[in-house]
Amino acid sequence: MTALALPHGYPLSGRAVWAVALALTLALWVWGQALLPMAFDYPKAWQIPAARWIGAAITWLVKDASLGPVAFSDLTRAIAALVDQPYQLALGLLANGVQQQTGGVMVQHVPPVSWVAVIGMVAVLGHWAGGLRLALLMAACFGFIAVFGQWHSAMVTLASILVAVPLGVAGGLVFGILAWRHPWFERALRPLLDLMQTMPVFAYLVPILILFGFGPTAAVIATLIYATPPMTRITTLALSRVPDEAHDLARMVGCTPRQTLWRVLIPSAREPLMVGVNQVIMLSLNMVIIASMIGAGGLGFDVLNALRRLDFGAGLEAGLAIVALAIALDRFSQAVAHRGTAPAVPGGVIRRHPYLAAALAMIAAGFVFGLLIPAVQTYPDAARLSTSPFWASAVQWINVTFFDTLEAVKTFFLVWLLVPVKRFMLGLPWLAVVLLLGVAGWRLGGWRLALLTAGLSFLIAATGQWEKAMITVYLCGISTLIAMAIGVPVGIAVAMRDRLWAVTRAVIDTAQTLPSFVYLMPIVMLFRVGDFTAMIAVVAYAIAPAIRYTVLGLQSVDPRLIEAGRAMGCTPWQILTRIRLRLALPEILLGLNQTIMFALSMLVITALVGTRDLGQDVYIALTKANPGNGLVAGLAIAFIAIIADRLLSAAARNARARLGLGGQA
């Protein structure tokens, strides 16, 4: 702290500061229109033309930049080749087989691995990692995909996941280890990771499109940018959490630095690292639909296409296929994380590697039988199920029958909640908001935080995005409030009931493995496009962390304190309000933080259903392949996320300190 921080007891501390700041804001709001118009509309002449600069920089990169004799475009081409080779291999194995173009016709020389063999292999993998139950679950998920006729698309998607995940894990490990070894590297990396994780994916799709061209390779690279940061963070964290004794052991037995890292530290950090691998898988799947905008193909393309055609049945089926893939891969990677290494069995090759032998036998059998019986090679069209017409008619029925009810609900919310709040937010002078954010930063975390919050919010105004940013904030704010208003009571209700919590947790765990697009579809079906639809989708997506953190906070309250409360004769209500909720406050604040992050990431996607906020800017920039606008709008969203995150983290930290709870928030 510096001279700016007033000592305690000084007349101008605490509430006084807030009172002054609020009074200034009010004054500016009421009289500012006439006295200081620039506080409302950021003067055009002072705008920072960031979009133009970024656009020019990227053009320069593609056209002129070079490192000595190697042009930048050569470098991107080399990276693309590096990704493309394994992708083509995986694609050939799973989806296309070995093809050759002869005389304008694709001729398949060798078919891909048959669907029966893939399901068999998946079951073998499941059995290896988690026993019979997992084997059945995984086979069922893949079976579902085959039965609903999504096989080819799903294999295309799986191929890109199979390439993206190892690359993402390896990259995350390398960066994580470097950050753990060299503190300066970590300091340099951290803000970059923050940006990568808070910036909406749409924003960097355009630069990638320009640098790597349209196609699966560019999609894999976008996926990598999205999925690598958590692995990096987890690696650094996991390595720094390895107990000191393990380091001592390594030195006492005389390990070289390399032996220390690979033989002692990384194996000791195995479980958290596997959580990171799981994250990479789930985030890669989350990217499937968005990545299809720059040419990923597969299931994502099917969903996007269906959404554009408003063919909900088809979209739902492809979406559910992604969910099936997500569930199978999620459970599989979790099982691998918890799986112990089995003792080595003596014997021949087959006895020592029964799973490998079974998988190879399955492929061979699939190949041979596939040549004899076509139904084994490719899932027969005749046996396909499709629920698409059913969904289409169901939606039609609901819309016809309940049209008035739905319309009334929507209008009610729009007229009484959304529109008034939107008007209010748009009417606020930007200068006052920047000031208030600065004061909040200063009160919660000192002058550094104040500089950060005020600075970032000023940059949003200075790049001419204030109005759209306010629409983002208003939608995000209302959705977050509603999500918390539902999530916290639900959390309170289930926290103390073990069985209910187990069920709830299973539901929200599954909900979080769903790609965010899946939320959008049924809501668009019922309410069509617009702010209200966006709000419902965001609330549905963001409610999970609100519940989860509330429960976490309530459950981590020291049971001795509750016992003490009961001994003093508190009623259950008093125990809840006086003890549990007070002590759970830091966790609930973190839950709020997460809810906002979820809401923001969903908000960008809702731009597809016609909101008029920053998300839409990003999306429009994508369709026009305009990298500057997209990145600037994306950065503005990232800034909003960073401001909210820093303020709430500081508040949670203060709450923890005030309650005397140890540890970092």
Place this chain on the structure above:
Amino acid sequence: MSTGPDTLICRNVWKVFGARAADHLTAARNDPERLAALGLIPAVRAVDLSVRRGEIFVIMGLSGSGKSTLVRCLSRLIEPTAGEILFNGQNLLTATEAEMTRIRRHKMGMVFQHFALLPHMTVLDNVAFPLEVQGMAQSAREARALEMITLVGLTGREASYPRQLSGGQQQRVGIARSLAAEPELWFLDEPFSALDPLIRRELQGEFMRLQSRLHKTIVFITHDFDEAIRLADRIAIMKDGAVVQIGTPEDLVLNPATDYVREFTRAVPKAKVVRLASLMTPGPVPGDMPRLPARATVADAGPSFLSGAAQVGVTEDGRAIGTVRREDVIRLLLGGEA
């Protein structure tokens, strides 16, 4: 318990945490307030001690007394700020990192409080790990590891993983691993603190049995004074980073140097620590008197007094050297100083 010449000698060893500790230490070492003002935290202060070949040297202190820091200074896991550490005459503090690695690989073994077993390896691989790191061939190191596993009584559990073992068994693996490379100097950092009392006793017995076969030079860290008394040839008591007193268990009980040491010894049953030699009146021993060696404790003489003897004879190497009277024993046990 015969012990040889000094193997490990510490001279004026300091460990001070803080920025540029070494520069400031020379000027401020005798002035705790000035050290604190410079933001330096002394964890080990001016420690002088020597460990003899084949002896069990226990460093005892409460948490925060600097004992764990000190033992890590001895193997240079933590770099001491100042002083000299001589191991077989070689100053470890001037050794290069490569030399230290060689010494740690071949001359030192360490047992950790929380076992520090590698979770992804079997018992056999864990025990063989130090040898693997040295580059020993698989068959040779596995044979050696099996030998160690047999030594600590875990035969049949080679293929288990650490998480499948109880705490006591895990620490047996830790002990086997620390002995695999046949170290000369054996560090044990609170090896039994994480175990429950019954298992702790069992492993203490096991440890004494091992030492009676192996005759290692041992530095044993503990916060448990009873454990120190039970195991030690000599004990160093640490407080606030400095050694308060070094002596045999008997020395500490009979002649505590400070009130702090006296506080620990108060609850120790003297009969189990004090040896007959300390109570003895030199002189001739009549032939009909029961005889005990000078190294026996007062408690060992109990049965003789209970069966009616008024005095017992004391012998050294079979030679009679004096007598202990029943009154001397009673005065000792009833609280009078010996």
